[in-house]
Amino acid sequence: MDLPAYVERLRGGAPPNFPTDANSLQFAQELDSQDSLRHLRDEFILPTKGSLKKRALDGTIPGDASSGTNGVDVDQGIYFVGNSLGAQPKAVRRHVDAQLETWASVGVNGHFVDMGESPLVQWQDMAEDCANRSADIVGASPGEIVYMGTLTANLHMMMASFYRPDAARHKVILEWKPFPSDHYAIESQIAWHGRDPAQSMVKIEPDADLLIPTDKVLATIDEHADSTALILLPGIQYYSGQLFDMARITAHARERGIVVGWDLAHAAGNVELKLHDWGVDFACWCTYKYINAGPGATGGVFVHERHGRVDFAESPAYRPRLSGWYGGDKRVRFNMSNTFVPTAGAAGYQVSNPSALDLASVAAALSVFNKTTMRNLRSKALVLTAYAEHLLDQINAESGAAEPFFKIITPRDPAQRGTQLSLLLREGLLDGIARALEENGVMCDKRKPDVLRVAPVPLYSRFEDVWRFMQILRGALGL
Numbered sequence: 001m002d003l004p005a006y007v008e009r010l011r012g013g014a015p016p017n018f019p020t021d022a023n024s025l026q027f028a029q030e031l032d033s034q035d036s037l038r039h040l041r042d043e044f045i046l047p048t049k050g051s052l053k054k055r056a057l058d059g060t061i062p063g064d065a066s067s068g069t070n071g072v073d074v075d076q077g078i079y080f081v082g083n084s085l086g087a088q089p090k091a092v093r094r095h096v097d098a099q100l101e102t103w104a105s106v107g108v109n110g111h112f113v114d115m116g117e118s119p120l121v122q123w124q125d126m127a128e129d130c131a132n133r134s135a136d137i138v139g140a141s142p143g144e145i146v147y148m149g150t151l152t153a154n155l156h157m158m159m160a161s162f163y164r165p166d167a168a169r170h171k172v173i174l175e176w177k178p179f180p181s182d183h184y185a186i187e188s189q190i191a192w193h194g195r196d197p198a199q200s201m202v203k204i205e206p207d208a209d210l211l212i213p214t215d216k217v218l219a220t221i222d223e224h225a226d227s228t229a230l231i232l233l234p235g236i237q238y239y240s241g242q243l244f245d246m247a248r249i250t251a252h253a254r255e256r257g258i259v260v261g262w263d264l265a266h267a268a269g270n271v272e273l274k275l276h277d278w279g280v281d282f283a284c285w286c287t288y289k290y291i292n293a294g295p296g297a298t299g300g301v302f303v304h305e306r307h308g309r310v311d312f313a314e315s316p317a318y319r320p321r322l323s324g325w326y327g328g329d330k331r332v333r334f335n336m337s338n339t340f341v342p343t344a345g346a347a348g349y350q351v352s353n354p355s356a357l358d359l360a361s362v363a364a365a366l367s368v369f370n371k372t373t374m375r376n377l378r379s380k381a382l383v384l385t386a387y388a389e390h391l392l393d394q395i396n397a398e399s400g401a402a403e404p405f406f407k408i409i410t411p412r413d414p415a416q417r418g419t420q421l422s423l424l425l426r427e428g429l430l431d432g433i434a435r436a437l438e439e440n441g442v443m444c445d446k447r448k449p450d451v452l453r454v455a456p457v458p459l460y461s462r463f464e465d466v467w468r469f470m471q472i473l474r475g476a477l478g479l
Contacts, residue, residue: 003034003383010382010414018390028467031387037380037458043368044087044292044460049075049441077441078465078472082457083238083266083420084445086292086365095119095364099356110356119363124330126359128347130300133366136374137291138264138283139274140302143345147362148326148354151265151286151299152181155232157349158282158301159189161321162259163230170195171224173202173231173258175212179238182263186232202228210409210424212237214245218252225256235267235283239447241410241420243271247278254279265289268300270381270418272374275302282307290419290457293365298358301346308345318342324351368459380458381419387463388421388456391470395479405429405477406452420455429477436476442469 006016021027032038051062063076079087098118102110111123121129131145138145149157163172170193172186190200204220206212221231231253236243250260262283267273269290275283283302287293311317325333327350329341342348369377389408396404406423425433430450437444445453456466 003031006383006386007379010386011379013415016383016386016390018387022387023391023394023467023470025464025467028387028463031383031463035380035463037372037376038462040368040371041460041462043089043091043371045090046079046087046460047077047441047443049077052077052438052441052443075441077443078469079460080442080444080454080456080465080469082292082460083270083289083453083455085288085295086269086290086457087460088294089292089365089368091119091364091367092294092361095360095367096357099360103356119367120360123356126356126363127298127350127354130298130359130362130366131346133363133370134300137269137273137366137369138285138300138302139272139278140276141305143347144276144302144305144308146301146303146346146350147287147298147359148301148350148352149299150296151263151284152185154284154299154301155182155185155261155263156189157322157351158261158284158303159185159230159232161307161319161349162261162282163189163193165190165193165195165200165229169227169229169257171200171202171228171230173204173220173224173228173233175233175237176203176205177237177239178234179263179265182232182234206240210240211242211411212244214248217244217249221249221253221256221258225258228253228256228258230259230261232261232263235262235264235273236270236418236420238266239422239451241266241417241422241453243267243411243416243418245416246280247274250278250280254281266418266420269369269374272378276304280304287362287365291362291365292368292459293358293362297365298354298362301349303346303349305345308348310342310344310348316341318348321349322351326350326353377458381456382414384456384458384461384463384466385417385419385421386414388454388466388470391466392421392423395470395474395477399477399479409451419457420453423452423454425450425452433473433476437472440472442472 009016045062048062098120102115114122127147130147132142134145135142187197190197202224204212253260259281264283264285268285281304285300287297288295307319323340327342327348329343332341406425409424410422411417434446
């Protein structure tokens, strides 16, 4: 069976049925040879076993010809930690250099001048350019997308507009173990409105397998429908890797008059999204994980078009939000008037002048996505993750141990997960495995006390990387 056939089976809900020789380098390399996206790996700089040991800057870049390796990474590492920080696109250096040259050459005029031979637009249009590049990534029109701030700050900005508690509706539905920053943001928003978080936070607990079934989410919505103002869930739960049924949950909540927001930190650039069609009210995401824009890079925000309308009949009428200069209509922005005239769409939720340096990195990262589609990336990811799951199951099956080395706590259904597989390790194994992975140039994320998160990202990961990772893991387990 070839790679497209595996994609078709997995998209159709059927198991991949890998052959008996799947656990071989030859099989992995054969899948790589059929991968129509394999050229995208060349768009990235991946750490090597040598560079991972670097503790001082020496002017070299992994894989660069000037490093003495003639551009060939003879000791290239395995980068399975894109769910924490994505690998660096080669385009970033060119985009950042272009921003610096523009600043040095024309100074403040960089806000208004499109420089020839530059990959960037004028500074005041950079956020809009990034929005245009992101329509396929989140399934929205460019006017529903804005790049500004960072993830938690953007969640606060959105809740300032969309969480409007009153005597009847004041609760926020969230999940039991959100990323801590999300918990802090929700809790503090409730307290900011003078309410008791203990009374207004509704936490959905998982089942014994650490997963939250969609039916449980819907039942929670029904139970608290009359008193809930907002539901804010992650598109993908960072710990378990569970992909929520965003379409069904959004429709169910909105039918009951509840505002729906999503934290897409682990979903944007990872799975196919249709935020506009699903009717999501708002969503926020970071760009440093699967989108690969760099640590702390500018975040993204979606606001459905129904919330971005501006009525100019008399004085501007629009949805209340925390307003700032860059949310104002560009046509009158530099009139320096104290009358706020918001930009229509998501851009009207901006506050401050965004960092051109940060947006240069975001634009560079998005330029790689613009060489393919989210459907194609998702297709490869389905097979890549299923292949990793298959080899992990073999390790447990062949161990002969009374207790398995690990349990995969990420859903087995490919439709309920992204590229991440979370392994709940047998107690006491994590530190030894982490040392073995580090010694062999493997980067993946560990969450103490016992979870290893493995994320083969389709933009730059190969099937061969998955196979090699498993051999290192086997060695760490003494197999």
